[in-house]
Amino acid sequence: MIKISRSAVEQHLNCQRCFYLAYKHKIRPPSLPFTLNSAVDNLCKNEFDHYRAKAEPHPMFLEHEIDAVPFAHEKMDEWRSNFKGIRFINEVEGYNFGGAVDDIWQKPNGELIVVDVKATSKNVFDWDDTYSKWEYAKGYQRQLEMYQWLLKKNGFEVAKEGYLVYFNGKKNEPMFNQKLEFDLHLVRLECDDSWVEDAILAAIKTLDSDVMPKPSPTCENCNYLRKRWELAEQNSEQLLGDG
Numbered sequence: 001m002i003k004i005s006r007s008a009v010e011q012h013l014n015c016q017r018c019f020y021l022a023y024k025h026k027i028r029p030p031s032l033p034f035t036l037n038s039a040v041d042n043l044c045k046n047e048f049d050h051y052r053a054k055a056e057p058h059p060m061f062l063e064h065e066i067d068a069v070p071f072a073h074e075k076m077d078e079w080r081s082n083f084k085g086i087r088f089i090n091e092v093e094g095y096n097f098g099g100a101v102d103d104i105w106q107k108p109n110g111e112l113i114v115v116d117v118k119a120t121s122k123n124v125f126d127w128d129d130t131y132s133k134w135e136y137a138k139g140y141q142r143q144l145e146m147y148q149w150l151l152k153k154n155g156f157e158v159a160k161e162g163y164l165v166y167f168n169g170k171k172n173e174p175m176f177n178q179k180l181e182f183d184l185h186l187v188r189l190e191c192d193d194s195w196v197e198d199a200i201l202a203a204i205k206t207l208d209s210d211v212m213p214k215p216s217p218t219c220e221n222c223n224y225l226r227k228r229w230e231l232a233e234q235n236s237e238q239l240l241g242d243g
Contacts, residue, residue, distance in 0.1 A: 002204055006099030006146045010139055012203040016213035018221055024207055029221055040119040040167050041102060045080065048103050064186050068105040068113055088153035097200050101147045111159040114147040116140065121169035127187045135218070140164055141189050149193040162191045
C-alpha cells in the first residue's frame with residue numbers, strides 16, 4: 001500500500017523528476033515554513049469554527065450571497081490536520097491518498113463546498129490576471145478538485161463550485177502599530193475532479209519505476225541545476241586550457 005499526499009501528486013504534475021527524487025530517494029531542496037500564512041489560516045479557521053458551533057453563516061457568506069454554513073462534522077479537526085487529513089484507500093490499486101483541507105461549507109441541499117485559505121500581499125489583487133500568468137494559481141484550483149474527489153470517495157455529495165478565501169495584506173498603510181490589515185477577496189471556481197484518480201495512478205507508476213524521469217522544462221529547480229552544471233563544465237574546460 002503506497003501512501004501518497006495531495007501535495008505529492010501536485011508535484012508530480014509540475015515536475016516528475018523532482019517528485020521522483022523527493023518521494024523515492026528523499027532528496028529535495030530545503031524549504032522554509034510559511035508561519036505568517038499559517039497564522040492567517042488558523043485565525044480564519046477559528047472564525048469559521050465560531051459560526052460552525054452556532055450553525056450560522058459567516059458574515060462573508062451573507063455579503064457574497066452564499067447560501068451555506070460551515071460544515072459541522074465530528075472528523076472536521078482530523079480532516080484539517082496536516083498529519084492526518086481526509087483520506088481514501090483503494091485496496092485494488094494499492095494506494096492511500098489524502099490531504100488536509102482548510103474548511104468545508106454546506107449548502108441547504110446537503111452539498112459540500114470545498115474551501116482553501118490563501119494569504120498574499122499585492123498592490124492590486126486581480127485573480128484573473130494571476131490565473132492567466134502563474135502556474136501556481138492553476139495548482140490552487142487542482143487543490144480544490146483533489147479535496148472534492150476525496151469527499152466524494154468518502155460518500156459525500158459535493159458542489160461543483162469551490163472557493164479560495166484570499167487575504168491580501170495591506171503594505172502601504174501609513175502606520176504599522178504592530179497590526180497587519182487585510183482586504184478579503186473571495187474567489188469562486190468551477191471545478192472538475194474527473195482527472196484526479198488518473199493523476200494519482202500516474203504518480204504511483206513513476207514511484208514504482210527504476211527509471212529517472214526527465215525534468216520538466218518549466219521546473220525552476222531543474223533549470224537552476226542545469227545552468228549550474230553548464231557553467232561548471234565551462235569553467236572546468238577553461239581551467240584545463242589555462243593549465
